[in-house]
Amino acid sequence: MGSIQSQNDLKNAWRGAMILTVAGIITKILSAGYRIPFQNIVGDVGFYIYQQVYPFYGVALILSIYGFPVVISKLVAEQPLAERRAAIHKIMNVSFILLSFLGLLLFISLYVGAREIAILMGDVRLTSIIKVTSFTFLILPIVSTLRGAFQGENNMTPTAVSQVSEQFFRVLFIIGASYFLLVKGESLYTIGAGAMxxxxxxxxxxxxxxLFLWRKYKRNEEGKEKTTLTTLEISKVLFIQGFTICISSLLLILLQMIDAFTIYAILIQTGIEEELAKQLKGSYDRGQPLIQLGTVVATAFSLSLVPLITIAKGKNDQQLIKDKVSLSIRVSILIGLGASFGLALLIGPINTMLFKNSFSSDVLFVLSFSILFSxxxxxxxxxxxxLNKPLLPAGFVLIGVGAKWIMNVGLVPVYGTLGAAFSTVLALAVVAFLLIMSVKKRTGVAIWNTSHVYTLGKAVILMTILLTAYMQVTSLLQWDGRLSATIIAFIGVFLGGAIYLVTILRSSFFQEKELSLLPLGNKITFLLKK
Incomplete structure (x- = not known):
């Protein structure tokens, strides 16, 4: 009976993890994808205005999805069944009070300090947009608490539905409001405030x-049982574990934050005219949705294996841990490498297809390699x-953010936005290297396999040769315009992706049972080398 219950628990945990994974992918695609039509509406200067303030919202979003709800759910799930009902009420009450103080503090800091923050960024006209963004932190406490409570009860659907709904209506409002305000002739700063x-x-x-789902879900009676869980225990777990998880998830947002505070201000200091500096920063920010979308595709496959690693850790199955860790890392490198080189080689037509022109394609070429390391x-x-080692990723992320700031200060005055692109790639490379070495040390997994490196190298070289020749041929056709760029980009993606994928699958990179664990893996097993 115990074995059956254990299997049911594992199945429920797996299903719940998959629900959140799918919701996370949809959320990230919506969060990245809307920026392309938004940039098309407002242009590079309008995009600069929005991207300067976006990292503040990004922090609120990460805290309310990947940080505090995860810790609250873990606290709830760890409570004995006999105390569960009373524990949930106490955890929710304490969490809501503590997060309310945090949310209020962040709101006041942003709202009152908006002008000073805008001055630090070098553009005082951002003040009103920062003030609008500060209100997102007032919603943080109750949303985080409810998501955490649902997840702790192994009910992932409310969290998933709320995530997707939040992004869907946000994107709908941003695109609609931006277009409406532009037609009315409002300034780009007013449009930025409307978007935020x-x-x-x-x-x-x-x-x-x-709130609606919780009202339907909860039972009115609290029960007579007591809980031994103390307020101090809840507080320590909430803030220590919550912030370590948040910092790990904030990697890309924190790098964007460094760019927001340094690039435009440094460009102005080097003597570049304000409007041009805004355009340069805005065209640099074109790379953000490309990086985010590329990373979502790469991690969607590798992160689908993480729940299996957690389950293997719970069962103390060391061999299973090694197998799944090795496969996760291999998949992230495989797809990240292909996406980085593919995007870099096709960046000219892709830039024109998505953003109307090929401005700053050299900068986006460099930024493409961020996908691999992120x-x-x-x-x-x-x-x-x-593996229950949350402090290490947080520490390494902070090291990477510090490195990014130092490199921006050193490189942007000399190389402009190209220097910022190099600093992003190098900072992510530092974080990736530290994390990979840490995984290797704690699992004993051999990260670099000679045959795998040979296969990846071969696939990249063949894709590079094919796409370079393809771009040379298309340049002779002298096709101009966005439609031509779209056709060239789509055909290039198909050709590059096909030769890369077939080269990998016709090698010994995957075994059939490994490929079957990945999303859509069963559909392409026929391509494997027999």
Missing amino acids: LGSVVGGIVALVLL SIALTAAAILHG
């Missing part, structure tokens, strides 16, 4: 939905969390 209001609207949608870093961080 969409983040507040999305948060309110998530809040209302969660994919590795996020996968390795998730593995360490699955």
